[in-house]
Amino acid sequence: xxxxxxxxxxxxxxxxxxxxxxxxxxxxxxxxxxxxxxxxxxxxxxxxxxxxxxxxxxxxxxxxxxxxxxxxxxxxxxxxxxxxxxxxxxxxxxxxxxxxxxxxxxxxxxxxxxxxxxxxxxxxxxxxxxxxxxxxxxxxxxxxxxxxxxxxxxxxxxxxxxxxxxxxxxxxxxxxxxxxxxxxxxxxxxxxxxxxxxxxxxxxxxxxxxxxxxxxxxxxxxxxxxxxxxxxxxxxxx
Numbered sequence: 001x002x003x004x005x006x007x008x009x010x011x012x013x014x015x016x017x018x019x020x021x022x023x024x025x026x027x028x029x030x031x032x033x034x035x036x037x038x039x040x041x042x043x044x045x046x047x048x049x050x051x052x053x054x055x056x057x058x059x060x061x062x063x064x065x066x067x068x069x070x071x072x073x074x075x076x077x078x079x080x081x082x083x084x085x086x087x088x089x090x091x092x093x094x095x096x097x098x099x100x101x102x103x104x105x106x107x108x109x110x111x112x113x114x115x116x117x118x119x120x121x122x123x124x125x126x127x128x129x130x131x132x133x134x135x136x137x138x139x140x141x142x143x144x145x146x147x148x149x150x151x152x153x154x155x156x157x158x159x160x161x162x163x164x165x166x167x168x169x170x171x172x173x174x175x176x177x178x179x180x181x182x183x184x185x186x187x188x189x190x191x192x193x194x195x196x197x198x199x200x201x202x203x204x205x206x207x208x209x210x211x212x213x214x215x216x217x218x219x220x221x222x223x224x225x226x227x228x229x230x231x232x233x234x235x236x237x238x
Contacts, residue, residue: 046063046066048117048118049072049075049076049118049119050063050066050067050072051118052118052119052120052138053066053069053071053072053120054066055118056120056122056140057069057120057122069124070104070105070107070121070123070124070125071104071107071120071121071122071123071124073100073103073104074100074104074107074109074121074124074127075109075115075119075121077096077097077099077100077104078097078100078109078111078113078115080096081093081094081096081097081100081109081111082111082112082113082114082115084096084111085111085112093111094111096111097109097110097111104124105124105125106124106125106126106127107121107124107125107126107127108127108128108129109127109129110129110130110131110133111131112131112132113129113130113131113132113133113134113135113147113164114133114134114135115129115135116135116136116137116138116139116169117137117138118137118138118139119135119137119138119139119140120139120140120141121140121141121142121143122140122141122142122143123142123143123175124143125143125144126143126144126145127141127143127144127145127146128145128146128147128148129147129164130147130148130149130163130164131163131164132149132160132161132162132163132164132182133147133164133165133166133167134164134165134166134167135147135166135167136167136168136169136170136171136187137169137170138169138170139167139169139170139171139172139173140171140172140173141173142173142174142175142176142177142193143175143176144175144176145173145174145175145176145177145178145179146177146178146179146180147164147165147167147179148164148178148179148180149163149164149180149181149182150180150181150198161182162182163181163182164181164182165179165180165181165182165183165184165185165197166182166183166184166185167179167184167185168184168185168186168187168188168189168203169187169188170187170188171185171186171187171188171189171190171191172189172190172191173185173190173191174190174191174192174193174194174195175193175194176193176194177191177192177193177194177195177196177197177209178195178196178197179191179197180196180197180198181198183197183198183199183200183201184200184201185197185200185201186200186201186202186203186204186205187203187204188203188204189201189202189203189204189205189206189207190205190206190207191207192206192207192208192209193209194209195207195208195209196209
């Protein structure tokens with residue numbers, strides 16, 4: 001027969017209390033317990049424009065792949081064009097931006113746009129950034145994003161007024177999103193795919209477009225969408 005000392009018995013009881021989850025306080029519904037933070041990512045030895053590719057895209061495995069990214073060359077040519085633009089050199093900045101558009105698969109950045117550090121465009125095709133757009137640090141855009149203006153702007157004293165959005169630091173903008181007008185997207189915000197944003201967004205916010213709805217299921221229109229699908233010829237529509 002094994003005899004336990006009083007200290008061993010107390011130690012066993014303490015371990016039982018620690019392992020008994022019923023002793024933990026109940027968490028109200030909807031409350032999230034943050035996961036333990038991971039250690040800071042170790043930076044590579046490459047410049048910011050390349051290092052950010054390794055940070056944002058797990059599909060990039062080495063420097064040779066990073067150099068093939070369209071977004072990298074888009075920002076490279078933009079830095080040159082923007083420098084010349086600020087020197088008020090005519091034509092050449094636009095020629096550089098148009099050349100960049102050709103070699104990057106359609107990334108169009110006006111030479112006047114102000115772009116911060118660690119800017120990353122993933123995939124890139126179809127991105128448009130207007131002349132008076134301002135982009136902070138550590139901003140990520142997916143393909144087909146538009147940072148544009150609204151309406152027509154006539155030549156005159158107001159031609160160079162602020163017409164395009166300001167994107168603050170640490171913002172992510174999803175595929176196909178359009179942010180139009182002289183509005184501000186607050187720091188740390190996320191703009192979902194296909195969102196149309198016409199008003200300023202506070203910091204640390206999330207904006208999402210309405211998801212697609214199922215109108216026809218297994219060839220039969222759903223009753224709740226009967227008005228939308230009335231008169232459809234399925235073969236023609238598909």
